[in-house]
Amino acid sequence: MSIRLSIISTRTGDDGTTGLGDGSRLPKSAPLIHALGDVDELNSQIGVLRTLALPADVDALLSDIQHDLFDMGAELCIPGHQVIAAGHVERLDQAIRHYNEPLGKLQEFILPGGSPAAACAHVVRCVARRAERSVVAVPAEALPQEGPRLYLNRLSDLMFVLARSLNRHAGRSDVLWQPKRTQNT
Numbered sequence: 274m275s276i277r278l279s280i281i282s283t284r285t286g287d288d289g290t291t292g293l294g295d296g297s298r299l300p301k302s303a304p305l306i307h308a309l310g311d312v313d314e315l316n317s318q319i320g321v322l323r324t325l326a327l328p329a330d331v332d333a334l335l336s337d338i339q340h341d342l343f344d345m346g347a348e349l350c351i352p353g354h355q356v357i358a359a360g361h362v363e364r365l366d367q368a369i370r371h372y373n374e375p376l377g378k379l380q381e382f383i384l385p386g387g388s389p390a391a392a393c394a395h396v397v398r399c400v401a402r403r404a405e406r407s408v409v410a411v412p413a414e415a416l417p418q419e420g421p422r423l424y425l426n427r428l429s430d431l432m433f434v435l436a437r438s439l440n441r442h443a444g445r446s447d448v449l450w451q452p453k454r455t456q457n458t
Contacts, residue, residue, distance in 0.1 A: 291306050293350050293352065294350045294351035294352075295351055295352055305349060305415050305416065307410070308404065308410070308411050308416075308421075309349050309350055310407075311403050311404035312346050312349065312407075312408075312421075314404070315400045315403075315404045315428075316343060318393075318396055319338060319339050319342070320339065322393045322396075323336070323339075325390045326390070327390060328442055331435060331438070331439070337364075341357065341361055344357065348418070348420070348421060355418050355420065356420070361420065361424055362424055362427055365430075366427060368431055369430055369431050369434050372431070372438045373434045373438075376434070376437050376438065381449045381450060382449070382450040383437070383447040383448055383449055383450065384449070385436070385448070387439075387440035387445040387446065387447055388439055388440050388442075388443035390439040391440040391443070394433075394435045394439055395433075395436050398429050398432035398433050399429075401429035402425075402429045404425050405425035405426055409422055
């Protein structure tokens, strides 16, 4: 990347618009800008998760994902730019298989929780789903490529599996949903 920022506060957004990588400007309420913000928030939430004690392989995977999401931001903000490809999605599919295999079949619905890392992974999962919905809401002419949508869909699945794996790593059980629990009134 040849551009380095020396001025952070440019005031160019004071009029309610945001600049894209090609120099064009969009209203901050545009679906593409929402998608960019949600992908940025997703990356930030992964950063929060990475501050917790994680197995080294999970931390390395999350580091790769953070870089992918930063690249996705570039793809979203530069019209016609494509970075997220089938290989990125396949890497997530492989990780899902790898981390899901030792967990066994899921018999019940689970609630977010268990260990702190698993609970945080569930938050990342939810933010990934929101980012996916935001990307789907971008008009096809503004984002014709499917890579970001597919990647975010797989990432939310991976985060569910990682939450379960992180609970197991911490010696904690998943928190099972109890559909017929009694109410204390």
